[in-house]
Amino acid sequence: MERTEVTPYNREHYKVESVDKSGFYTYVPKKAYSELQAQQMCFFINMKPETIHKIVCYKCKICGQWHLGHHSGKVMDNEEKEKVKRQYQKWKVVHGFIK
Numbered sequence: 001m002e003r004t005e006v007t008p009y010n011r012e013h014y015k016v017e018s019v020d021k022s023g024f025y026t027y028v029p030k031k032a033y034s035e036l037q038a039q040q041m042c043f044f045i046n047m048k049p050e051t052i053h054k055i056v057c058y059k060c061k062i063c064g065q066w067h068l069g070h071h072s073g074k075v076m077d078n079e080e081k082e083k084v085k086r087q088y089q090k091w092k093v094v095h096g097f098i099k
């Protein structure tokens with residue numbers, strides 16, 4: 001995978017791959033999705049029983065594609081997961097996955 005040295009303002013496109021002992025960060029580009037793929041991935045991850053922190057998808061200003069990232073500290077409890085399940089059912093109808 002391509003390795004790029006970038007400053008943290010590019011964080012929406014890159015993720016930290018590693019930090020060495022001198023504090024030097026190595027970044028790799030985040031996985032890019034189409035809008036629908038990204039939304040579906042978000043639903044899948046947020047509905048998983050083991051998911052604790054909410055995932056969100058967003059359009060990247062750098063590459064124009066969609067990435068997944070963590071919502072700022074939002075915790076997925078059972079109530080939140082039920083909400084996501086209902087949103088996913090609606091989403092599937094809206095996008096023609098269910099007629």
Ligand SMILES: [Zn+2]
Nearest residue numbers: 013060062063
């Ligand atoms: Zn990007």
